[in-house]
Amino acid sequence: MTSYPKTTTLMERGRAFLGTDYAILCGAMSWVSERNLVSAISNAGGFGVIACGAMTPELLDAEIAATRAMTDRPFGVNLITMHPQLFDLIEVCARHQVGHVVLAGGIPPKGSVEAIKAFDAKVIVFAPTLALAKKLLRSGGDALVIEGMEAGGHIGPVSTSVLAQEFLPELSADHLVFVAGGIGRGEAIAGYLEMGAVGVQLGTRFACATESIAHPNFKAAFFRANARDAVASVQVDPRLPVIPVRALKNKGTEAFTAKQIEVARALDEDGIAMDEAQLQIEHYWAGALRRAVIDGDVESGSLMAGQSVGMVKAEEPVADIIAQLMAESEAALSRR
Known part of the structure; x- marks a missing residue:
């Protein structure tokens, strides 16, 4: 050492x-x-x-x-x-x-x-x-x-x-x-x-x-990025206690906005419990992150990254x- x-x-x-x-x-x-x-x-x-x-x-x-x-x-x-x-x-x-x-x-x-x-x-x-x-x-x-x-x-x-x-x-x-x-x-x-x-x-x-x-595409996206490319997600519905997620901006960050709208609609129309709503959000992130990290889909997957x-x-x-x-x-x- x-x-x-x-x-x-x-x-x-x-x-x-x-x-x-x-x-x-x-x-x-x-x-x-x-x-x-x-x-x-x-x-x-x-x-x-x-x-x-x-x-x-x-x-x-x-x-x-x-x-x-x-x-x-x-x-x-x-x-x-x-x-x-x-x-x-x-x-x-x-x-x-x-x-x-x-x-x-x-x-x-x-x-x-x-x-x-x-x-x-x-x-x-x-x-x-x-x-x-x-x-x-x-x-x-x-x-x-x-x-x-x-x-x-x-x-x-x-x-x-x-x-x-x-x-x-x-x-x-x-x-x-x-x-x-x-x-x-x-x-x-x-x-x-x-x-x-x-x-x-x-x-x-x-x-x-x-x-x-992590897939070479995932790593390459990190190498290209600078601090301001790592942005926090926005909360669409105040009833849905979504913890912000910081990731490199791509189509996946935009898709998350649509996912929140979908889950909020399920709260209204299907009467799902708030715990289930939160789990759906977490499962979304797990899937989106996998697409980027494992499959190399850096366009629609989640490129979670800090500002460093x-x-x-x-x-x-x-x-x-x-x-x-x-x-x-x-x-x-x-x-x-």
Whole structure:
């Protein structure tokens, strides 16, 4: 392991929590954060996270087993709190003795945190507000990720820099806080570590790694894009609580507007429940993302990307990306 003494010292609590060389998590990107990318990140000293997304328990079972065959280093599993089989997925994690479970997509349902704690796994939570963050940490969350609107995929309304200024002074002394959203270079990592973060999470920088199974068309779209090409989706019907999604603008982003109108009409005419409406939206994104990532349909598929996409210029091995980030952070801290 290359030595980055200043950076690793500031990451010490995060590294100990994750069991890694570097407190760098990979964001859980559906269809992208699978066995190949996850194991590569963990083998390079970071922390890979399997994106369960809409997987069935059987698929997750196979993915965890396959990932474990490719790395003996720690990795986690990201579960969506609104998944209808959430507790079955937690049971799969228990059977595999997964050490860290990330709960994303909303407030964890009653009993879910306790079910994860029952097999001694650590729970990582997301929170868009300081009040909710404190509540989730009191309720059993072992670590928190604050993710700004610059991130790709599902996003909140506040920028990373503002969230960091609000959360870190309040929480960093007593809690483990990772910062995510728009991070593309090590200088930004150094700044958040100095503010009290114990580590960071990146997704977009890893999406086009050599080990990523994303289609060459998907990667090429990232290489062409700049920050302003990654735009947030709009909410069509105020009754439909759609979490905005940041992606590269294409025909797929326009199609999502039509999908919202279709689901809103189903609320009116077919009387479907709001939970079902939300699931339809989530299934839309899962399908649209698959078309882009796996099939290479970059016109109608979803190109979920953060605003740091402009810093993704070429396909690079995961180990090189992590080494570059750490070297940039170390140089920035040494210049202080």
